[in-house]
Amino acid sequence: MASSVEQSSSPLRIYGIARTRAFRALWVAQELGLDFEHLPIEIGEAGARAPEFLAINPNGRLPFIVDDGFVLFESLAITLYLAKKHSHGKLYPATLQDEARAWQWSFWAISEVDRGVNIWSLHAVRLPPAERDAQKRDAALAVLAAPFRVLDAAVAMQPYLLGGDFTVADLNVAAVISRAVDMDLAGVPRLKAWLDRCLERPAARAALALKAQADRETPPDVTRRIARINRL
Ligand SMILES: N[C@@H](CCC(=O)N[C@@H](CS)C(=O)NCC(=O)O)C(=O)O
Structure with missing residues (x-):
């Protein structure tokens, strides 16, 4: 059952500091040109x-x-909902089959690559160097190898996941693996070119700028807490 809260002055409120998966919601909101309010709340008790x-x-x-007044959680449910509400037939696919393929890629991203990319980025980039665990980093890379080959093949013959146009399927997968831009992707060059294409979009760049700022302002203690709370 849908929950609801008191109406606010803005039609859409997005909760979550941009360093978190809130980045995905911020990207889609910018992509759709929505009027929204961003409440950059932190993880945890505070x-x-x-x-x-x-x-x-x-x-x-x-x-x-x-x-x-409509409450929704789960980052990719949020992107799918907003894309369908505001851009049916464009960012959100028009046909039943393409809609199903957008769901397919979204569920695939969450189940196949989300955790691996997060573990890799914490232990390759975000934790202080002395606290990075090389075994966890390498294990994450090993888990990502097969799905990354699948994605590389999917964008070998067409610019985007559903064909010639950028859709919410691309946004969801690219948002989930966005931290992979810091990886060596030489072995999956079509994936790399596709990821660059997606992340170079003005809306992606605007959301990435918020994420980069939040990353810069995040003290090491918070990064340690992220690793601990999320068991990464
Ligand atoms: N599947 C959820 C995952 C949400 C999630 O784990 N969010 C992290 C931040 S990126 C979080 O809030 N972690 C802190 C906690 O669990 O207390 C989604 O995609 O929205």
Whole structure:
């Protein structure tokens, strides 16, 4: 059943600091040119797990949105919902089959690559060098090798996942693996070219700038907490 909260002055509120999976919601909102309010709350007790936010999203995780009183959590459900609401037949596919393929790639991204990319980025880039675990980093790369080959092949003969046009399928997969831009992707050159194409879009660049700023402002203690809370 849908939950609802009191109406705010903005039609759409996106909760979550841009360093988190809130980046995905921020990207789609920019892509759609929406009027929205960003509430960059943190993870944990001081943020998403504080009583006032648990009352909206009882999972205590980020992101979540409130859209005209309609509450939604799960980052890729949010992108699919907003794309379908505001761009049916364009960013959101028009046909039943293409819609199903957008779901397919979204579920694929969450189940096949989301955790691996996060573990890799923490232990290759985001934790202080002395605290990075090379075994975890290499194990994550090993897990990602097969799905990355699948993605590389999917964009070998066409510029985007569903064909000639950028859709929410591309946005979801590229957002999930966006931190892979720091990886050596020489072995999957078509994936790399596709990822660059997606992340060079003005809306992606705007959301990436928020993410980069949040990364820069994140103290090491918070990064350690992220690794601990999310068991990465
Ligand atoms: N599958 C969820 C995952 C949400 C999630 O794990 N969010 C992280 C931040 S990126 C979080 O809130 N972690 C802190 C916690 O679990 O307390 C989604 O895609 O929205």
